[in-house]
Amino acid sequence: MSQNLTATAAAAPTRVDPVTGAVIQGALENIAIEMGHKLMRMSYSSIIRESEDFGTALTDATGRQMCECKMSTPLQSGPIPGYVRGILKQMETRGETLRPGDVIMHNDPYGGASHGPDVGFAVPVFLGEELIGFSVTTAHHLDIGASTPGSTGIVDAVDAYAEGLQFKAIKVVDAGRRNEAVWSILRDNIRASALVVGDMEAQVQTAQIGAERFLALVNQYSLKTVMDAFEDLLDYSERLMRDAIAALPDGEYAARTFIDGFLDDADAARKDLPIAVTLKVAGDSITVDLTGTAPQIPDRPINMPLVGTVDISIWLTLRSILLDSVTYGSIPQNEGLIRPITIVAPRGTLANPIFPAPVIARFCPGNALADTVMKALSQAVPQQVSAGIGNLRVVAFSGMEEGKQWVHMEILEGSYGGRYGSDGMDAVDTLFANTRNNPIEDIESHLPIRVDRYELRNDATAAGRNRGGIGTVREFTFLADGAFSVEGDGHKYRPWGYDGGEDGHTASLKLLHKAGGETDLVSKVPYHKIKAGDHLVSRGPSGGGYGNPRERDPASVLFDVLEGLVSSEAAEKDYGVAISAGQVDAARTAQLRSA
Incomplete structure (x- = not known):
């Protein structure tokens, strides 16, 4: 401290x-x-x-x-x-x-x-x-x-x-x-x-x-x-939080992002939904105003309870950024931290729905809300935030085995954006999630599912002085007839890049049929039956880049190329770094960057 x-x-x-x-x-x-x-x-x-x-x-x-x-x-x-x-x-x-x-x-x-x-x-x-x-x-x-x-x-x-x-x-x-x-x-x-x-x-x-x-x-x-x-x-x-808020310049800091919603829905009111955040800093207190966020969807469950989701999304983001544990160490996690924070969320919006609007799939919009709070806060503390995060998706697998129902839940991790002085974290749960991944051995030991691939994506890295974190490729093979359903986001809107950093990469889901052919899936999939031998392939999102890619250390670019995360062509095009015979071509790199 x-x-x-x-x-x-x-x-x-x-x-x-x-x-x-x-x-x-x-x-x-x-x-x-x-x-x-x-x-x-x-x-x-x-x-x-x-x-x-x-x-x-x-x-x-x-x-x-x-x-x-x-x-x-x-x-x-x-x-x-x-x-x-x-x-x-x-x-x-x-x-x-x-x-x-x-x-x-x-x-x-x-x-x-x-x-x-x-x-x-x-x-x-x-x-x-x-x-x-x-x-x-x-x-x-x-x-x-x-x-x-x-x-x-x-x-x-x-x-x-x-x-x-x-x-x-x-x-x-x-x-x-x-x-x-x-x-x-x-x-x-x-x-x-x-x-x-x-x-x-x-x-x-x-x-x-x-x-x-x-x-x-x-x-x-x-x-x-x-x-x-x-x-x-x-x-x-409370004093710690008030001191941290008081260090911010008074003023208003606004940001707006979008979530997919239901991309395959004919009703335009169910997709391309804005999340709006205005942070109003006055002395040692802060008001978080969500006016401008999309109206609630009365018959689809991506609305967010104000108490239990929206408030936690906001408090966690402010606490994590303003009272970073690297600087402050371990601080008491109690209600005093939220006393200086006021939330304004108009009733009847995604951020304050009215019963009985459904809310069970509130996770991804809640994570997107936290990301939007961070984007707004980047205007006040640019060196304490990351660029846009790659959101999570959650899949439920189910089926019958010997007359008994089995159910399994798998969290498909996302990634963080680049940060001041550090690259984004690869293949992790983000913001208010921080759950751990489920070991492959645990899945395969008691479920009729085989995990064929679990690896980082290639050539899906957002360029920046500090590159964005990289999403994963996960491939599941069904060993028996069953079903799956998915709640997620991030198939349309790329995680935001910061200060010249490239926007991140979107996620995707694909179903490969044993009988032949494949089906591209949107980010939200209701109960969907599958056959033994079918494959579900998930490509996770990559976070946004932070800062001008032409300022990235060429040695770091070379490392990513040698690791297979960035191609030599992308290194030259995005970073102005020429790679030849496994080494940085210093003369060519200087020429590219000076241009």
Whole structure:
């Protein structure tokens, strides 16, 4: 942490001494981290066990986040305060009360949850008869009882009811007693229920462990000391964010990007959809205005819940750029970070839909929103952003084997744009995702799918002083009849280049038929049957370039050529670097660049 920030923190009055506060902060974070490890170890499905698409956190009794598991997905841990507030509101509406031993299940996307497949389980923590907080786990589940198999690629859902089962603050354990009727409903209405219900039970156990650890911490230090330390941590995180915002020049910074929408749809209102962001910086606070974003699509599920998706997209981007961990180190991840940020999102738009507009495929537009926030912020802090990101896509594979339904979810990674002083990262999940890739061995060991290719694309690199990250080629072969569905974006609009950098490269999907022929697919594919021997080929997007390509170090261009990522012809055309016999031709390069 820089000296000025340390001085600022030291000068501020605190409720507990700094040493005790630091110890309590570490204890809270370790509880969330332990919860994350326990959940991964107990889970059945690869989306949690391998990809880490889950969240764990503690909140106070009102839902203010105290800590989160930093190795989990921001789009899972970040929305947890919204889950808790949605639970509290729903229970108040029904006149229900919380009791020791309760476990609450919640996945209402209009009540704080990110979308229906991200199911939260909350354990209220009591000290005697006093509610003092919540221990919460969230996770993405392979199926949630939607109209077609899987919990991704439900891109033709016409309303929220078509997206699967909805749980609004349901007690799955009531004062220590399991509500077996609810568990029966889950097993009877969810495909691959052994996996999904097993994951849910792992979440319950994990949340109970977190509650026990939190209560032990309170008993060790006293409730007052722990909560006073928490208030100090909130104030500290808020000061860090306000100092970072205050360092920005006051003013307005606007950006506009587009998402594919449904490119094969005859209705023009469902495709080529704008996302608009205006950042209004005033002193040590910032307003993020989304006026100008496309109207909601009432019968297609790419709308984004304001609470749980839009807010997390914005907060994460601002936090990551303004409080970069390289400069600031580890800072407390709590609600204090969002206090200086105000979001304006007109109702009835993609960024603030009205129930029952469907939202299950909200991920890709949410990631595009984060990218647009970064593009706007590039005008104020050009050396702290990347060029445009290559968005992700998610595919759900499914089929029947020996009379049982199987479902698998695969995240097709994207890439980052080039950055100041560094190339874009290749083949990674971007912005608010950060899930891990699923090992090929895991896929092939228990699914009728073979992975024939998993490699970086050739000649799909956006030129720049710092080149854009490179997308992947993935090829899946189906060993049995089945089906797949896809939610994605980035097949039409190229990731933006910055300061003379080249725009990135779009993604593509192609189905190769065993019987012959091939079919080009758009970025959103509803449930699509396939035959054994068919191949699905994905080419991931490449991020935008950063800076003038003619300023790139020729040695770096040579390295990319030798690695097979850039052709000699592209090196000469895009970078002005001549390669001959595996070496840089310095004279020819000087001639090209001077021209």
